[in-house]
Amino acid sequence: MGLGLKQRRDGEGSGVDASARRADLVLVLASLGALGLFPLVPFRWAWLALTLVLAAVTEASRRRRALPALHLGLLCTGLLGALSAFGSMKFWPLPPLLAVLAYAAAVARLPALGGRPSWLRVGRLDRGVWRLMFVSVFVSALALLLWFALAKPDYSALVGTLFPRLPLPLLFAGVVGFSLINAAIEELIYRGVLLGALDATLGVGMLPVVLQAGVFGIVHIAGFPRGLAGVGLASIYGLLMGAVRRRARGMLGPWLAHVVTDVVIGSILLRALF
Numbered sequence: 001m002g003l004g005l006k007q008r009r010d011g012e013g014s015g016v017d018a019s020a021r022r023a024d025l026v027l028v029l030a031s032l033g034a035l036g037l038f039p040l041v042p043f044r045w046a047w048l049a050l051t052l053v054l055a056a057v058t059e060a061s062r063r064r065r066a067l068p069a070l071h072l073g074l075l076c077t078g079l080l081g082a083l084s085a086f087g088s089m090k091f092w093p094l095p096p097l098l099a100v101l102a103y104a105a106a107v108a109r110l111p112a113l114g115g116r117p118s119w120l121r122v123g124r125l126d127r128g129v130w131r132l133m134f135v136s137v138f139v140s141a142l143a144l145l146l147w148f149a150l151a152k153p154d155y156s157a158l159v160g161t162l163f164p165r166l167p168l169p170l171l172f173a174g175v176v177g178f179s180l181i182n183a184a185i186e187e188l189i190y191r192g193v194l195l196g197a198l199d200a201t202l203g204v205g206m207l208p209v210v211l212q213a214g215v216f217g218i219v220h221i222a223g224f225p226r227g228l229a230g231v232g233l234a235s236i237y238g239l240l241m242g243a244v245r246r247r248a249r250g251m252l253g254p255w256l257a258h259v260v261t262d263v264v265i266g267s268i269l270l271r272a273l274f
Contacts, residue, residue: 020064025201027069030057031076032194036215038080039089039222047084054080067114068197074113075103075193089222093182100185103193119196123250132247133257136240141264143233147225148268155224155269168274175266183258190216190238191245191254209246213238224265237261 034050034057041047058073078099086095107113123129166174190212198208217235220226225233241254248254 021201024061024064024066024069027057027061027064027066028072028197028201030054031069031072032198032211032215034080035076035189035194036218038083039219042089042222044084044087047080051077051080051084062112065112068200071103071107071113071117072193072197074106075099075189078102079189093178093185096185096189097181100188117193117196119192119199119251121250122252123245123248125248125253129244129248129253132240132244133253136237136244136257137260137264139240140233140237140261143236144225144265144268147229147233148272151225151229153225155273168270171270171274172267175270176263179259179262179266183255183262186216187241187245187251187255187258191241192251195242195245209239209242213242216241224269 031054034054038047038050041050054073054077058070058077061067061069061073079096082095082098083089107116164171194215195208195212198211202208213235216238217231217233220230220234221228223230223234241258244254244257245251
């Protein structure tokens with residue numbers, strides 16, 4: 001996909017090109033802002049308003065032929081639209097799954113989106129990537145266990161909703177299935193489309209990794225762990241997954257590490273609740 005920026009006519013000055021790049025960056029940052037804001041305003045009317053804003057951003061990106069902003073705007077519009085339809089985060093990961101499937105169908109069918117994006121590749125799994133994945137999983141698991149032991153949160157309300165009263169092996173199988181799907185969705189959104197758009201408009205460096213990690217942290221404000229601790233720990237994990245994504249140069253490494261971490265989270269909850 002490359003930078004995916006609108007082609008300029010020969011003879012236009014670098015000042016015009018820089019101005020165009022800034023305009024494209026504004027479109028990307030607008031979608032990033034909506035992605036970071038929706039967990040803080042968990043109301044259907046707010047999500048509907050954000051969906052309309054994102055639809056306008058997506059249309060502006062289409063008109064400019066700013067492909068990174070267009071991809072991000074399209075995915076975020078689908079995500080907020082799906083959340084608005086369901087009206088609650090408790091149905092996660094079904095709303096983002098529907099948004100991702102709609103996004104994938106659009107990429108496959110609409111030539112204006114430029115075909116498969118450049119970030120969508122398997123990447124490599126050499127020793128350095130495996131070491132970084134192991135460190136990421138170990139650090140996150142240790143942090144979660146320490147937080148759970150010190151904070152002693154009450155997650156008993158999850159019994160009967162997220163965790164129905166079934167035999168423990170079936171519950172663990174459900175945790176594994178959820179982890180496989182949830183990790184794929186979140187990695188595609190944050191280390192895929194979002195990081196790809198930031199790289200294309202800001203340049204490949206640390207700032208895009210930090211920005212995607214911050215937004216990833218905010219979405220976990222009502223997750224496990226919850227609150228400011230959840231935002232902080234998830235942001236750190238987002239940095240680690242961004243580092244894995246950079247080192248692996250593809251999506252397989254961060255997805256595998258994310259799956260293991262989600263299984264650890266589910267196992268901690270199962271042990272605490274049952």
